[in-house]
Amino acid sequence: SNQNRFSLEEMSKETPPSSPQMKSEQFYHVALNNCLLNFSDVIETHNASYPNSNKLITLDEFTGQLIVLLPDQGKVIRLSYANVNSSLLLNNNNAPTSLVNSPSLNQNRPTKREIQFSVQNKSITCAKFSPDDNFIAFQSNQTMVEFVHLKDESQGFIQVCKKATYFTNGLRNSILGFYWTFMDNIFFVTFNGIDLYQFPPTASNSYFPSKKKELKILKEQKLQINWFVYSAKRKVLLASTGLTTVNPNNCSVTCIQPFYFEHNNIVKLPKFNIEKPQPPSSAGTKNKIPAPLKQEEIVIASIYGKIYCIHVDCQNSLIVLYHITREDVKMTVTIPIPLRETFYVHIVDNLLIVHCVESKVALIYDTKKKRCQDFPFAAPLPMSPIVPPTTSLDGQVSQSTVAEPYSSAWSYLAPNLILDGEKGFLWDVTVHLDAIAASCTGRKKLIHFILRRTLPQSKELLLKHLRNGIQDQEQLTTLAKLFDGINYVLATSLFNEKRDNRSFFMEEESEEPHEESKNAKMATPRLLRASAQVAKSIAYSPSSTPHSPSLTTSGALLTARNSEGYIVITQDDMYQHVFVPVEEQDANLDYKFMIGVVTQYTKSLNFNHIPVEPFLYELLINYLVRNDKFYQLHQMLQYHVVADSLHVACQLLSLESTYPPAYQLALDMFKRLQTDDQILEVLLTKKKIIEALRFIRSHKNLKFSPSRVLEVAANVNNPTLYFTVYKFFESRREIKGPECEKATKIFQTLFPSES
Numbered sequence: 001s002n003q004n005r006f007s008l009e010e011m012s013k014e015t016p017p018s019s020p021q022m023k024s025e026q027f028y029h030v031a032l033n034n035c036l037l038n039f040s041d042v043i044e045t046h047n048a049s050y051p052n053s054n055k056l057i058t059l060d061e062f063t064g065q066l067i068v069l070l071p072d073q074g075k076v077i078r079l080s081y082a083n084v085n086s087s088l089l090l091n092n093n094n095a096p097t098s099l100v101n102s103p104s105l106n107q108n109r110p111t112k113r114e115i116q117f118s119v120q121n122k123s124i125t126c127a128k129f130s131p132d133d134n135f136i137a138f139q140s141n142q143t144m145v146e147f148v149h150l151k152d153e154s155q156g157f158i159q160v161c162k163k164a165t166y167f168t169n170g171l172r173n174s175i176l177g178f179y180w181t182f183m184d185n186i187f188f189v190t191f192n193g194i195d196l197y198q199f200p201p202t203a204s205n206s207y208f209p210s211k212k213k214e215l216k217i218l219k220e221q222k223l224q225i226n227w228f229v230y231s232a233k234r235k236v237l238l239a240s241t242g243l244t245t246v247n248p249n250n251c252s253v254t255c256i257q258p259f260y261f262e263h264n265n266i267v268k269l270p271k272f273n274i275e276k277p278q279p280p281s282s283a284g285t286k287n288k289i290p291a292p293l294k295q296e297e298i299v300i301a302s303i304y305g306k307i308y309c310i311h312v313d314c315q316n317s318l319i320v321l322y323h324i325t326r327e328d329v330k331m332t333v334t335i336p337i338p339l340r341e342t343f344y345v346h347i348v349d350n351l352l353i354v355h356c357v358e359s360k361v362a363l364i365y366d367t368k369k370k371r372c373q374d375f376p377f378a379a380p381l382p383m384s385p386i387v388p389p390t391t392s393l394d395g396q397v398s399q400s401t402v403a404e405p406y407s408s409a410w411s412y413l414a415p416n417l418i419l420d421g422e423k424g425f426l427w428d429v430t431v432h433l434d435a436i437a438a439s440c441t442g443r444k445k446l447i448h449f450i451l452r453r454t455l456p457q458s459k460e461l462l463l464k465h466l467r468n469g470i471q472d473q474e475q476l477t478t479l480a481k482l483f484d485g486i487n488y489v490l491a492t493s494l495f496n497e498k499r500d501n502r503s504f505f506m507e508e509e510s511e512e513p514h515e516e517s518k519n520a521k522m523a524t525p526r527l528l529r530a531s532a533q534v535a536k537s538i539a540y541s542p543s544s545t546p547h548s549p550s551l552t553t554s555g556a557l558l559t560a561r562n563s564e565g566y567i568v569i570t571q572d573d574m575y576q577h578v579f580v581p582v583e584e585q586d587a588n589l590d591y592k593f594m595i596g597v598v599t600q601y602t603k604s605l606n607f608n609h610i611p612v613e614p615f616l617y618e619l620l621i622n623y624l625v626r627n628d629k630f631y632q633l634h635q636m637l638q639y640h641v642v643a644d645s646l647h648v649a650c651q652l653l654s655l656e657s658t659y660p661p662a663y664q665l666a667l668d669m670f671k672r673l674q675t676d677d678q679i680l681e682v683l684l685t686k687k688k689i690i691e692a693l694r695f696i697r698s699h700k701n702l703k704f705s706p707s708r709v710l711e712v713a714a715n716v717n718n719p720t721l722y723f724t725v726y727k728f729f730e731s732r733r734e735i736k737g738p739e740c741e742k743a744t745k746i747f748q749t750l751f752p753s754e755s
Contacts, residue, residue: 027435040424061232142174157213231300344412483604607705614647691698
């Protein structure tokens, strides 16, 4: 409609490109990433032999298989497309769910396997392989599932659903679906509830040949089920139960009962209601006939480590997220979609991707962003028409092609898969972070967005935009907020604790100025001890430059993350990839501005109780010297804005020729650091022998070598001075040992009468 087109235009105006690269080049935020499976030859062979026959294509998340069922050919083709991913487990509290790696069920498994069955039995509606690849299960009617052993036919058996001959509310109990949850667990969903069985079967005492073996029931849940949605990765099942009613708010209400599958157990989670606004009646009055909630409107997904039930309501252009925990289920976000058309959702890198198939655009929502429901994060753009290269089952590699996105033959599968059943391709969907960043306004919002991303190039992109912010001479107040954000993450990583809930991330959309007096808290003793330990770990070395960062085999930076999954940007990263490149790339660098930038960064580190690395102070001192800001340097050192360290003290010594007071500042810093041996060495280097003797006399516990002092005195070519130094150590009875023999010979040569 015109209204819908106006909405899209308005959204595009709200997020204009901030990069000059977008002047003529079109970017795509969403694209097909990899071809996980190319089974076009299977589809072509089937269409050529049986042009008018049906084919059923299903995806098995648990085993990472695509099942192509061809009833007219009497054939089942199993195609393995990926290893089994990690599973999310619900904790006993409201803490984020944890990742548990499942064993790879596809190891040493052939990519393609064909199973032939009786052509007369064309009523098969479902076929699945067991996780150990020993059984194939056929469902040919509503009450039983036949298990065929692929190596020993005598091990086959038939499992009938419970109470298959009974009638409930006038309806015969039927199997709605079955799934393996673990290697030795399988469950059936029927009209009467859920039955969890042990697999493989055990012997039975029945005299009927067809029941010589049967599955042992482990757990059952009795309830009336209309339909269900199951996620093998999350091991969560959502069952529609009861009747749909209309509440006083003119919304149809459907009761959803969630279940969570553990090993040998079914956990019943709190039920909740999904409300769906009623469509108006033809007469314009309230419609009292409830609009049923459909199975295809429900998606189970994991976003930022939490399990959600996503209600995709195309009729009312709404997406509603329900957070599922063991204690309760809460509606968290309602996102209005500015288009009245059919749309589908994907979860890519914890982002909610909404595919509007008629308008052929993709909307991106980040649920971590404050008020994410008000507006998409980036401008709506079409999906990229570029199709990456594919590898067929026989090993042939195709070239990249261009295709029309959002084909009518596409099926959108959770979490981010697209199945083209007509051409025979299975793709996964990704997002282009570079393109999203280029169309994003506001660096603070952008930096927060990239901090949460998990794609390989996220860290490199984050450092790039931090560098761009400095090169564009962003306001220091804005840069200070960016530094607070990345250093908050660094602090949580270093100290392994969750900081103040009123963190920078909770206020990311606020325009209030940053006030340390309001948000700062006194450091706990444990935090101060941790800071001291980090400070002690900084050892002096001749070169104070940070270590070179490690790279992955693909050239991307290794990315460390804190407990919440945010990218950790260390001080080494900022030095190597932000401050140094800015100086190298800008011949007319504004050192005055860079002084403010580095000062704000070190101030942010101190605010988060992170000890500042010496090389950052050295960088700050270099900027001050190059800009002839010696007075500011003196003030920073005097008021300890620049922390004491051996590196800084040595750097100050090197500045004596340019700024003579730096010599005394360095000695004062050595004294505060209690490095008396360094002070003595400085005095000897400057050939201040008398001051060195006075220093030795005033520090009784000083460890030094008299031969070193005598050697410096001998090089001065002042016999009187040498006599004084020698007699000083002689009176202290320190002229002894082989190291002093050379000094004694020199003394005897200069003063033979004293020998």
